[in-house]
Amino acid sequence: MSAPAMGGHWVTWMIVLVLLIGLYTLIAHDNLIKKIMGLNIFQSAVVLLYVSMGTVTGGTPPVLLEPTAGVTEPVLYSNPVPHVLMLTAIVVGVAITALALAIVVRIQGAYGTIEEDEIGAIEMRHDEAQSRA
Amino acid sequence: MWVELLLLVLVVLVAVVIARLGDLFAAAMLTGIFSLLCAGLYTIMDAVDVAFTEAAVGAGITTVLFLGALGMTSTAERQQRFRWRPLLVVVLTGGALMWGTSDMPAFGDPAAPIHHHVEPEYLEGAASDIHVANVVTAVLASYRGYDTLGEVTVVFTAAVGVMLLLGRAAGGAARHWRRGADRSLGVSEGAAEPGELRDAPMLMREKPVLRVSVRLLIPFILLFALYVQAHGDFGPGGGFQAGVIFAAGLILFGLIFDPQAVARVFPPAVAETLIAVGVLLYGGTGVATLLLGGKFLDYDEFGLASGQHYGILAVELGVGIAVAATMVRLYFAFSALHPEDVVEPQ
Numbered sequence: 251m252s253a254p255a256m257g258g259h260w261v262t263w264m265i266v267l268v269l270l271i272g273l274y275t276l277i278a279h280d281n282l283i284k285k286i287m288g289l290n291i292f293q294s295a296v297v298l299l300y301v302s303m304g305t306v307t308g309g310t311p312p313v314l315l316e317p318t319a320g321v322t323e324p325v326l327y328s329n330p331v332p333h334v335l336m337l338t339a340i341v342v343g344v345a346i347t348a349l350a351l352a353i354v355v356r357i358q359g360a361y362g363t364i365e366e367d368e369i370g371a372i373e374m375r376h377d378e379a380q381s382r383a
Numbered sequence: 384m385w386v387e388l389l390l391l392v393l394v395v396l397v398a399v400v401i402a403r404l405g406d407l408f409a410a411a412m413l414t415g416i417f418s419l420l421c422a423g424l425y426t427i428m429d430a431v432d433v434a435f436t437e438a439a440v441g442a443g444i445t446t447v448l449f450l451g452a453l454g455m456t457s458t459a460e461r462q463q464r465f466r467w468r469p470l471l472v473v474v475l476t477g478g479a480l481m482w483g484t485s486d487m488p489a490f491g492d493p494a495a496p497i498h499h500h501v502e503p504e505y506l507e508g509a510a511s512d513i514h515v516a517n518v519v520t521a522v523l524a525s526y527r528g529y530d531t532l533g534e535v536t537v538v539f540t541a542a543v544g545v546m547l548l549l550g551r552a553a554g555g556a557a558r559h560w561r562r563g564a565d566r567s568l569g570v571s572e573g574a575a576e577p578g579e580l581r582d583a584p585m586l587m588r589e590k591p592v593l594r595v596s597v598r599l600l601i602p603f604i605l606l607f608a609l610y611v612q613a614h615g616d617f618g619p620g621g622g623f624q625a626g627v628i629f630a631a632g633l634i635l636f637g638l639i640f641d642p643q644a645v646a647r648v649f650p651p652a653v654a655e656t657l658i659a660v661g662v663l664l665y666g667g668t669g670v671a672t673l674l675l676g677g678k679f680l681d682y683d684e685f686g687l688a689s690g691q692h693y694g695i696l697a698v699e700l701g702v703g704i705a706v707a708a709t710m711v712r713l714y715f716a717f718s719a720l721h722p723e724d725v726v727e728p729q
Binding site (some may be wrong): 262271272277279304306308311330331340342353355356358 | 401432455477579
């Protein structure tokens with residue numbers, strides 16, 4: 251059996267699959283921490299997509315090599331631009347995750363639950379009580 | 384290509400398990416494995432700098448933050464019933480994306496448009512104008528230095544947000560979250576309430592293997608972080624990577640021993656100051672170039688021969704300080720440790 255082809259779109263398709271799993275976790279689950287985990291999976295898929303677009307077959311990481319004696323053909327480097335964008339995106343991502351988790355912790359303090367539908371029900375009861383008063 | 388395929392299949396499988404697990408504690412641990420697999424993929428896709436960052440952030444810090452948040456809320460997700468409408472949205476999105484890939488260049492194609500605009504100039508210029516071997520550093524700190532200043536500011540803002548949300552002043556309810564956080568983040572029961580009997584089942588620091596290996600590893604992790612910081616011009620590395628590795632070392636120490644122990648060498652107040660110092664160092668470098676008569680963050684003003692090196696060194700140091708301090712401060716916030724709680728050893 252031969253190795254999967256280098257070209258083609260199968261890498262991108264796999265990444266889309268990861269993205270969809272993240273999206274489903276984000277929109278279908280009620281638990282807010284699970285939603286944030288879904289968001290993280292979604293983000294990783296986006297990072298993977300960018301990095302995969304920067305890859306060049308037969309390339310090396312974009313750290314310039316000293317010219318070697320006897321080698322005349324230019325070295326093929328992978329594209330550094332997506333790497334720059336994604337490396338900062340990962341660090342910003344963890345800061346955003348922390349902020350989201352902090353809000354979830356405060357929601358737990360205020361409502362006693364982090365399930366979205368239960369929070370909605372509490373809000374509904376609160377609104378009804380207010381309109382009756 | 385077998386390695387790519389294997390890692391991608393594992394990434395998909397782990398993602399499915401994270402989505403389905405009702406035990407959020409196990410799911411949080413799996414997010415660490417998920418990130419490690421992603422870091423492996425970045426490495427074989429030639430993105431070594433991204434892999435560095437992902438390994439330290441995803442497999443280390445994010446997992447710890449999740450565990451801290453779980454300790455303050457609850458670790459069990461209520462049974463989730465199946466919903467067809469989200470599935471419909473997901474299937475439609477997936478269909479659209481798959482259809483979109485038909486217009487994309489093939490994976491690894493050197494003729495793809497992405498490789499023919501901007502990138503050749505960066506590869507040329509890193510050698511001739513910036514004199515920096517790592518093109519990622521050249522683009523991050525010099526060509527697109529203005530963007531990176533924005534990213535550091537976002538990290539700063541998020542840290543301020545977390546401190547406001549989880550500080551003692553906010554709601555004053557920190558005490559009752561604490562007990563749960565202590566359990567998950569290795570704080571001894573006695574440390575939170577002085578005078579209380581220590582009845583924690585088995586603390587991590589009482590396990591000899593963990594205690595000895597962590598003590599041995601910490602100096603090398605911190606030294607490695609400094610190396611990554613200083614070596615960013617010549618090889619993979621830079622401020623973001625070094626900052627998260629340094630913070631991961633300190634957080635590892637806090638997990639095994641006690642956040643209090645970290646707080647004694649790296650007090651939360653110092654961390655808070657250093658976040659601002661890092662951002663100011665970055666912005667100040669830009670202001671310095673303005674005062675020298677150049678454009679904002681145009682390091683050639685520091686001297687044509689090695690001005691770019693000085694400039695990149697200064698802003699990368701700013702990034703490293705701000706990122707490391709932010710990560711440690713976030714860890715303190717999620718281990719429910721507040722500046723006024725730091726107890727001096729008797």
